[in-house]
Amino acid sequence: MLVTYIQAINQAMHEEMARDDNVFLLGEDVGVLGGAFKATDGMLARFGNERVVDTPISESLIVGAGVGMSIQGMRPILEMQFIDFISCGFDQIVNMAATLRYRHGGQTACPIVVRGPCGGGVHGGLYHSQNPEAWFFHVPGLKVVAPATAYDAKGLLKSAIRDDDPVIYLEHKFLYRRIKEDIPESEFVVPIGKAALRKEGRDLTVIAYGSPVHAVMKAAKDMAKEVDIEVIDLRTLLPLDWKTIRASVGKTGKVLIVHEARRTGGIGGEIAARIAEELFESLDGPVMRVAARDTHNAFSAPLEEYILPNQEKITEAIRKLASY
Amino acid sequence: MDERKERELYFWLRLIREFEDRVSALDKQGKVQGGVYSGKGQEAVTVGVCHDLRADDWVFPLHRDLGAFLVKGADPGRLMAQILGKRDGFAKGKDSFLHGGDFSHGIFGATSMLGATLPVAVGSAYKFKVRKEDRVAIAFFGEGASSRGDVHEAMNFAGVHKLPVVFVCENNFYAYSTPNELQFAVEDVASRAQGYGFKGEVCSGNDLHAVMKAAGKAIHRARGGEGPTFLECKTYRYHGHSEHDRATYRTEEELVTWESRDPVERWETYLGKRKYDIASIKTETTERVRKIVDDALAFAEGSPLPEGPEAMEDLYATPVTEG
Numbered sequence: 001m002l003v004t005y006i007q008a009i010n011q012a013m014h015e016e017m018a019r020d021d022n023v024f025l026l027g028e029d030v031g032v033l034g035g036a037f038k039a040t041d042g043m044l045a046r047f048g049n050e051r052v053v054d055t056p057i058s059e060s061l062i063v064g065a066g067v068g069m070s071i072q073g074m075r076p077i078l079e080m081q082f083i084d085f086i087s088c089g090f091d092q093i094v095n096m097a098a099t100l101r102y103r104h105g106g107q108t109a110c111p112i113v114v115r116g117p118c119g120g121g122v123h124g125g126l127y128h129s130q131n132p133e134a135w136f137f138h139v140p141g142l143k144v145v146a147p148a149t150a151y152d153a154k155g156l157l158k159s160a161i162r163d164d165d166p167v168i169y170l171e172h173k174f175l176y177r178r179i180k181e182d183i184p185e186s187e188f189v190v191p192i193g194k195a196a197l198r199k200e201g202r203d204l205t206v207i208a209y210g211s212p213v214h215a216v217m218k219a220a221k222d223m224a225k226e227v228d229i230e231v232i233d234l235r236t237l238l239p240l241d242w243k244t245i246r247a248s249v250g251k252t253g254k255v256l257i258v259h260e261a262r263r264t265g266g267i268g269g270e271i272a273a274r275i276a277e278e279l280f281e282s283l284d285g286p287v288m289r290v291a292a293r294d295t296h297n298a299f300s301a302p303l304e305e306y307i308l309p310n311q312e313k314i315t316e317a318i319r320k321l322a323s324y
Numbered sequence: 325m326d327e328r329k330e331r332e333l334y335f336w337l338r339l340i341r342e343f344e345d346r347v348s349a350l351d352k353q354g355k356v357q358g359g360v361y362s363g364k365g366q367e368a369v370t371v372g373v374c375h376d377l378r379a380d381d382w383v384f385p386l387h388r389d390l391g392a393f394l395v396k397g398a399d400p401g402r403l404m405a406q407i408l409g410k411r412d413g414f415a416k417g418k419d420s421f422l423h424g425g426d427f428s429h430g431i432f433g434a435t436s437m438l439g440a441t442l443p444v445a446v447g448s449a450y451k452f453k454v455r456k457e458d459r460v461a462i463a464f465f466g467e468g469a470s471s472r473g474d475v476h477e478a479m480n481f482a483g484v485h486k487l488p489v490v491f492v493c494e495n496n497f498y499a500y501s502t503p504n505e506l507q508f509a510v511e512d513v514a515s516r517a518q519g520y521g522f523k524g525e526v527c528s529g530n531d532l533h534a535v536m537k538a539a540g541k542a543i544h545r546a547r548g549g550e551g552p553t554f555l556e557c558k559t560y561r562y563h564g565h566s567e568h569d570r571a572t573y574r575t576e577e578e579l580v581t582w583e584s585r586d587p588v589e590r591w592e593t594y595l596g597k598r599k600y601d602i603a604s605i606k607t608e609t610t611e612r613v614r615k616i617v618d619d620a621l622a623f624a625e626g627s628p629l630p631e632g633p634e635a636m637e638d639l640y641a642t643p644v645t646e647g
Contacts, residue, residue, distance in 0.1 A: 050454040056484065061443045061477035068447020068461075071427070076447075091474075092443065095435045102638050103435075105416035107427045109641035140639050164641035193644030239644050
C-alpha cells in the first residue's frame with residue numbers, strides 16, 4: 001500500500017483507536033478540521049466527539065488532562081498543533097508526566113503520547129520550525145522517537161500508543177507529503193529503542209534521524225565511489241540504541257552525526273561524548289557534527305538555507321572526516 | 325447528623341492535628357530530611373470535603389493537605405515513612421512529603437508547581453464523565469496557585485464539558501509571604517467561577533459545618549452530572565509556609581484572631597452544646613490519635629532507608645534495555 005508519511009500517521013491513530021477504545025485523542029482543531037495538516041482526518045466522524053476532543057488553546061491542559069486520563073486507564077494521544085507549542089505544556093511533560101511513576105514509587109504508569117509536527121525547511125519561521133528533542137532528551141522518565149520513513153512513522157506511533165510510559169513523538173512536517181512509500185497492508189509495529197541500519201559500509205558511520213536521514217542517504221549514494229558509508233537512522237532518541245552505534249563505530253572508526261536541531265546542546269554532543277568515553281580506542285578521527293547553526297529558525301529562504309543542514313554540508317563534512 | 329458521625333469527624337480533626345504536630349516536632353529534632361508544610365489551622369477544609377467521599381473518588385491534594393491523605397484512607401505508617409524518606413513511603417524515598425500519592429486510595433501526589441494538578445484532576449473527571457461513572461475528582465489548591473495559568477486552563481475546560489470536579493480553593497491569605505492584595509484584585513477568588521460558566525461559593529474554612537454543607541452540595545452536583553463548582557474556603561495556617569519560615573510578614577494580632585476561630589475547638593464547642601460528655605470524648609480521642617501516630621512513627625522508624633542504586637528504579641513502566 002502506497003502511503004505518504006502523514007497518511008501513515010493517520011492510519012496508525014485510526015488503527016489504534018479502533019483496536020482499543022481506551023485510546024483517546026486531544027488537541028487543537030483535531031476534530032472538525034481534522035488537524036491543521038490533516039493528520040487526524042476522519043477521526044471525529046469515526047470515533048465520535050467523546051474520544052476525539054477539540055480542546056481550547058491550552059497546551060498545558062492538553063498534557064495535564066492526558067496524564068489525568070492515563071491514571072484512570074486511558075491511553076490518550078495529545079497533539080501539539082505545531083511542536084513549537086510544546087513549550088506551553090513543558091511543565092506538565094517534564095514535572096508532571098515524566099516524574100509521575102517515580103514520585104509514586106512505581107505505583108502507576110503514564111501511557112500518554114505527545115505528538116506534533118516538528119522541523120524546518122518549509123519557511124515556517126521562528127515558531128513553526130523548531131526541533132525540541134534536546135529539551136526532552138535530558139529528562140528521565142520520557143521516551144523520545146523521531147521517525148524518518150512512512151513505515152517507521154506508522155510503526156513507531158503504534159508502539160508509542162501501546163507503550164506504558166510518556167512518549168514524545170516528533171513527526172517531521174517536511175516529510176509529511178514529500179515521501180511516499182510502500183508499506184505492508186497487514187499489522188506491524190516498530191519497537192521503541194531500536195535504530196535502523198539504513199546502509200552498510202566500511203569506511204565511515206553517519207548517525208542521523210528524522211528528515212536529514214534522506215539527505216544523508218542521498219549523499220552516501222552519490223559518494224559511493226569515493227567512500228563506503230554506513231548509515232544509522234536512530235529512530236528512537238531516548239533511550240539511544242547504543243548497541244547499534246557501538247557495533248558500527250567499532251567497524252568504521254569514524255563518526256559523523258547529523259541532526260536538524262541546533263548544534264549546541266544537541267543530541268549529537270551526547271553521542272559524541274559517549275563515543276569518546278567508551279570507544280576512544282576505536283576512533284580513527286574526530287567525531288564530527290553537522291547540525292543547524294546556533295541561531296533561531298529564521299524565516300526568509302536564504303536565511304533558512306544558511307542555517308539548516310543539507311546534502312552539500314553533509315558531503316563536505318564526510319570528505320573532511322574521510323581524509324583522516 | 326448522629327453522634328457517631330459527629331465523633332468520627334472530631335476524630336479526623338484531632339488525628340490530622342496530632343499527626344502534623346508530631347511531624348513539626350520531629351522536624352525540630354532534625355529527624356525530617358526535607359521541608360515540612362503544616363496545614364495546622366486548616367483541618368476543617370480537608371475533613372469537610374473528604375469525609376463523605378467514596379473509595380473510588382479521587383482527590384488531588386496540595387502540599388498542605390495531609391488531612392486529605394488521612395481521611396481518604398492512606399495508611400498513617402506509610403505516610404510517616406514517606407515524610408522520613410523511608411522505603412515504605414509512597415515514593416519509596418524518591419520524593420518527600422505529599423509528592424507521592426497513594427493510588428490504591430485514589431490520592432494523587434502533587435508536584436511543587438502549584439496548581440499543576442488541576443489539569444490532571446480535570447482529565448480524570450473527563451474519563452469519569454464519558455464512561456458514565458458517577459465518580460468525582462476533588463482538586464485542592466491555594467489562593468496563590470489561583471494565579472497560575474494551569475488553574476485557568478483546567479477550569480475553562482471543566483466548564484466547557486461540565487465535568488464532575490470540585491475545585492477547592494484553600495484561601496489562607498498568604499502565598500508564602502505574598503498577601504492576597506498583591507495576588508488578585510478581587511475579594512473572593514471564587515467570583516472567577518462566573519467566567520467559567522459554573523457556580524462559585526465562599527464559605528468559612530474554619531467552620532466544619534459550613535465546609536461540609538458547601539462541599540456536600542458541590543459533590544452532589546458533580547456526581548449528578550451538573551458540572552463543576554469553585555468552592556473557596558477562607559482559612560488560615562498557623563505556621564509559616566514551611567517550618568523554617570517564621571512568618572514575619574504577618575502580625576501576632578492576626579494570628580491570635582485566627583486562633584480564636586480554631587476549627588478543632590469550634591467543633592468541641594459544638595459537641596459540648598449537643599450535651600455530650602465532651603471531657604471524656606476529648607480524653608478518649610486524645611489517647612486514640614496518639615496511639616495511631618505513635619504506631620505510625622514506630623513503623624516509619626523501623627522502615628529501612630532506601631539504598632543508593634534504588635534511585636534508578638521506577639523511572640519507566642516498560643524500560644528499554646540499552647544493549
